[in-house]
Amino acid sequence: MSLLTNETINHILDRRSIRSYKPEAIPADVVETLLTAAVHAPTARNSQPWQFIVIDDRAQLDKIVGLSPYTKMMAQAPLAILVAGMPEKCPGYWVDDCGAATQNILLAAKSLGLGSCWCGIHGTPDRCAEFGRVFGLPEGVVAYSVIALGYPNEEKPRAEGRLKPEIIHHNNW
Template sequence: MDALEAIRSRRSIRNYSGKPVSRDLVKKLLEAAMCAPSAHNQQPWQFVVIEERETLDRIPDFHPHSRMLKTAPLAILVCGDGSLFKDADFWPQDCAAATQNVLLAARALGLGTVWMGVYPKENLVSGLRSLFGIPQSVIPFSLIAVGYPAEEKPPVSRYDEGRVHWGKW
């Protein structure tokens, strides 16, 4: 699948077949994440790969929009590492770019994903920090459910010419 097809056909998948995702595919997703652009090439990200069923099932206890983890075979937690910030203003954009790269790479590899927001919601940040023993200098940013889709969603065009301004507002 080419890049534009992956972009146009990527959808949030909330039902998974339960089939395990190989470590090889997970590594490809993480490689894609780490290819993301980064302000001043800081690359302030760290990743937690979550495969344990019991742990995945605990996340919806404090993250109200994560029920799909009950059927997902894994999740990837994208974090910003404060020890890697040279300029602390841009780490959220860097982590968002890494998150988007995971979503697009997964689509291209035949996997489904959904992006769950974490940062800046303190209850979500602290819940994940506590569950995974994440140090205070590292900030959980986003959580991505990953798996083989058990649902198909057609592509949706979101292009809106009314939001395009050529040369000036």
């Protein structure tokens, strides 16, 4: 059996950033499934240093468009999830943990027939501060990413040819 027939592997390989969505709302049970997938991501010392804001209010989604040059798709998305981290809970590792939670949301979305797009926030201090202000993040909680979600209004083919010999090293460089 080829591993490429495995459903999980195929969801990973077929996942693409989707930036065009149908206006159809995402049911609450689907949103809960996405969040359940997020909190099952691995974390350093099982710290689970995250918080999530589910954004389905059109005015709030439209505000996101103005917070970053990379979030224009929010104008169409019926839903977004803001992933925020608590650096003091796991100094040095909370970024990795929030990244794993973000990826779990993307993969769960793909498996549920949703399109998604990961928009980075962390790493740009002004952007982090703006997201924190707009969404009322308390002190000690930092915006990490915002994920646009919706039923896709575009299809993208699998990205082929990414695994190249020159990026693989065995035992050392």
